Amino acid sequence: MPDIVYTGENDPRTFKETIGKTIIALLESDPKVIYLDADLMSTIGTYDYHRKNPDRAINVGVSEANMMGVAGGLAATGFKPIAHTFGPFASRRSFDQVFLSAGYAKNDITVIGTDPGVCASFNGGTHMPFEDVALYRAIPTATIIDITDPAMFIGVLPQLMDRPGVKYVRVGRKSAARVYRDGSGFDVGRAVKLREGNDLTIVAAGIMVHEAMQAANELARAGIEAEVLDMFTIKPLDEEALLESAAKTGAVLVTENHNKIGGLYAAVCEALAHRLPTPAACVAVEDEFGEVGPQDYLQQRYGLTSANIVEKSRELLKRKA
Amino acid sequence: MTQDIRELKKLALRIRIGSLEAIKARGFGHVGGSLSIADALAVLYGAVMRVDPRNPGWPERDKLVCSKGHAGPAIYAALGLLGYFPYEDIKTLNQPGTRFPSHCDRNMTPGVDMTTGSLGQGTSLAAGMALGDRLLGRDSRMYLIVGDGELNEGQPWEAFMFMSAKQLDNLVVLVDWNKKQLDGPVQDINDPLDFKRKFEAFGFHTQQVDGKDIEGILKAIRATEGVKGRPHAIVLDSIKGAGVKEVEDTMANHSMTVAPEVFDRWLDGLRHELAALEGEYAHA
Numbered sequence: 001m002p003d004i005v006y007t008g009e010n011d012p013r014t015f016k017e018t019i020g021k022t023i024i025a026l027l028e029s030d031p032k033v034i035y036l037d038a039d040l041m042s043t044i045g046t047y048d049y050h051r052k053n054p055d056r057a058i059n060v061g062v063s064e065a066n067m068m069g070v071a072g073g074l075a076a077t078g079f080k081p082i083a084h085t086f087g088p089f090a091s092r093r094s095f096d097q098v099f100l101s102a103g104y105a106k107n108d109i110t111v112i113g114t115d116p117g118v119c120a121s122f123n124g125g126t127h128m129p130f131e132d133v134a135l136y137r138a139i140p141t142a143t144i145i146d147i148t149d150p151a152m153f154i155g156v157l158p159q160l161m162d163r164p165g166v167k168y169v170r171v172g173r174k175s176a177a178r179v180y181r182d183g184s185g186f187d188v189g190r191a192v193k194l195r196e197g198n199d200l201t202i203v204a205a206g207i208m209v210h211e212a213m214q215a216a217n218e219l220a221r222a223g224i225e226a227e228v229l230d231m232f233t234i235k236p237l238d239e240e241a242l243l244e245s246a247a248k249t250g251a252v253l254v255t256e257n258h259n260k261i262g263g264l265y266a267a268v269c270e271a272l273a274h275r276l277p278t279p280a281a282c283v284a285v286e287d288e289f290g291e292v293g294p295q296d297y298l299q300q301r302y303g304l305t306s307a308n309i310v311e312k313s314r315e316l317l318k319r320k321a
Numbered sequence: 322m323t324q325d326i327r328e329l330k331k332l333a334l335r336i337r338i339g340s341l342e343a344i345k346a347r348g349f350g351h352v353g354g355s356l357s358i359a360d361a362l363a364v365l366y367g368a369v370m371r372v373d374p375r376n377p378g379w380p381e382r383d384k385l386v387c388s389k390g391h392a393g394p395a396i397y398a399a400l401g402l403l404g405y406f407p408y409e410d411i412k413t414l415n416q417p418g419t420r421f422p423s424h425c426d427r428n429m430t431p432g433v434d435m436t437t438g439s440l441g442q443g444t445s446l447a448a449g450m451a452l453g454d455r456l457l458g459r460d461s462r463m464y465l466i467v468g469d470g471e472l473n474e475g476q477p478w479e480a481f482m483f484m485s486a487k488q489l490d491n492l493v494v495l496v497d498w499n500k501k502q503l504d505g506p507v508q509d510i511n512d513p514l515d516f517k518r519k520f521e522a523f524g525f526h527t528q529q530v531d532g533k534d535i536e537g538i539l540k541a542i543r544a545t546e547g548v549k550g551r552p553h554a555i556v557l558d559s560i561k562g563a564g565v566k567e568v569e570d571t572m573a574n575h576s577m578t579v580a581p582e583v584f585d586r587w588l589d590g591l592r593h594e595l596a597a598l599e600g601e602y603a604h605a
Contacts, residue, residue, distance in 0.1 A: 034456075055456055061486075066445045066479035073449020076427075076435065077457060078380070081449075096439055097476070101446050105436035106428050 002155070002184035002192050006213055011150050011178035015171055018150040019112065020045030022157050023082060027056050032078065033161060036071055038064045038085040043173060044114065046084075064089040068097035072107035080110070080161045087113035087120070087170055091132035103139045103166045110160045116146070116170035116206065117257035118298035120290065128290025132170060134262025137235050141165030143188060144234040146205035146256070146264070147172075151180040152232060159188050170206065174295070177210035179230070191238040193245075197225035200251040200313055200320070203242065205231050205264050208255040208283070208304065215309035226253075226313065234264050239271045246272060251320045252280045253313050257304060260284035281316040283308045325368065327598060329535045332402065333363035334595045337564045338588060339398025339411055343421065344577075345584035346412040351423065353561040353574035355395035357499040357532065358387075358466055361557055362399045364538045365464055374404040377431040381459050384434040384450055388443025388477075389468035389497060390424035391576075396433060397421050405432035441474030443467070444494075448480050451492040463492040470502025473511050478523075484552040485524035493545050493553040494525070497532065499561035503575045520554035532559025565590065 023046060026033045039062045041047040050057035060067040064085050071081035083090070090113030091098075102109045113132055115121075120128040136142045142165055147153045153171055160167040179194070186192075194209070195216050204212035209230050216226040227245050231238065246252050252272060254265040265282040272278045285302045299305050322330075336359040344350035366372070370383040387396050394414060401408035406420070413419040420429045424438030435450070437443040444467060451463040467477060484492055496516050500507055507513060520527040526548040530537040538557070545553040561575075562568030565587045571577070 058452075058487075060483055061479075063479035063483065065441075065476045066448070066483055069442055069445020069476070069480065070449035070452065070483065073435070073446040073451075074453045075449075076446070077450050077453030079453055079456075097442060097445070100436070100439050101442045105426075105446070107446075 003181035005181045006179045010175045016173040034079045036083045038067045064094040065097045068094045069101045071109045072101035075107035082110045084112040087116045087129035091135045110167040112169045119172035121295045124292030125290035130259040130285045136168040143167045145169045148209045149179045151182045155186045189233045191241040192230040195228040197227035199224045201227045201245040201249045203229045203231045203254045211306040214306035237267045246278045255283040279319040329363045329367045332367040333360045336398045338591050340394040343394045343411040343414040347415045349578035351391040352577045355392045357559045357563045366399045383462045385464045386435040386443045386447040387466045390437030393425045400432035440471040441476035444477040444480035451489045465494045469498045469507045481523045489552045496556045499559040501561040516556045525554040526551045527554045529556040532557035
């Protein structure tokens, strides 16, 4: 189990430096790992490494569709490719290539899509994927990870190298609240219970984990004990952890930095509807396009704050049987 | 005609016959684009590629990506003739549970090196495979077949830029310039202008040959071996439906539904040609 060290304070490291260092460490430790980027190396701190090691860190230029195909071809010859670009280009821009050249053709690749959802802040609506998880969920065999903090990225990425299928990691580049101690062991596909509670279950992923923990603290002050699950693996969903908690609390609130259609909320509702019908609600993007602005503004704008979670939790509790 | 060239001509006829036999068993399929690459496939599988039908996954083999994946029947015929699987199996084309789908699938058919079908995607896959082979120190060569209609897509041009930038001289692109796509003449739909000049502009070592000239295709491929530091392009000036006059003369010959007796008439003509070549050989 991961070692939880959450205090609400930010990790001193940015994701940007963590992503680059982790990729480079993998390249250095396994000659079969190869890294491709579509002209965004400088955004995750890998450009200098590429200059010195152009055959290990390959810049394909601004051609994401081509990058996914090249990654698939490298996989076919025995490599373990990691392909990085911003989230929208790693998903909607190159979806058919990821789906067919990697997924359908069984060329196993790992795709890192940075700046998911509102993390795209000043790049605005064109760069703001609220649908990347929905797209990847529809790829059979896909694994989808929404990263919570740097320790999780460091712990999870190496595990994906030998995992079959298409692996998609969505992760920001700025800093995030520290939740886990470095060296924590993460099991892909197993949720982490961050907080015990009996009144409702809050299922969160990515940047919304911190918001969920803040909300849980506030709810506790009002005598409401929320159980918080970090559902960092969105696919395959940890249905057992979800059902165990839902059976106990009888209410499930899901929060994600994504459209409420097709993402974590949808995955949770599908599982609950099938196996344990339970009142559910979400704090997610209400089927809107993105827009430009600072991340804190955007979280307010799209209703992705701890206050939104508190409010929706109270409404949900009224529907509890 | 040397004996080697005669053998390749016979192989090309057998690939045409196999393509039609496979399609006939289902009653419909991609006739035109299968026939147009039969001669190139005969040269590749009959004289050029280092492959082992008993060991389809041999890492050091030469590889072929047919990015115009709908030419599956021609690929299956060639592989069946080489002995990758029982030849007769190709007649299960598109039947439920078959190993021979319309479009090439590396996980289904022994000898198929890459899954293709969504046009354009085979180009980047081939680039990745050629790069991977080079990085692993293999002297394998990559042969990539693309259609002229397929080059309406944008992805191939991304891939061609990449092949050139990475100096993938172990990769040969064969452009099946058969002048037709599904809806009609390539020139009318989205005129590609001059493929040869385009590939030259992209930095490729580029040649253009008659797509039915087996000797010319062989010479062009051999000529790629001596040119280093650049990927190679061979524009095949071909005919959609090549080798069967009635198909050549049909405008809509991309996917055809034809009565069995019509297939038989076409097959009879090809078998006749094959017998004639064999007779020529017997008397040589």
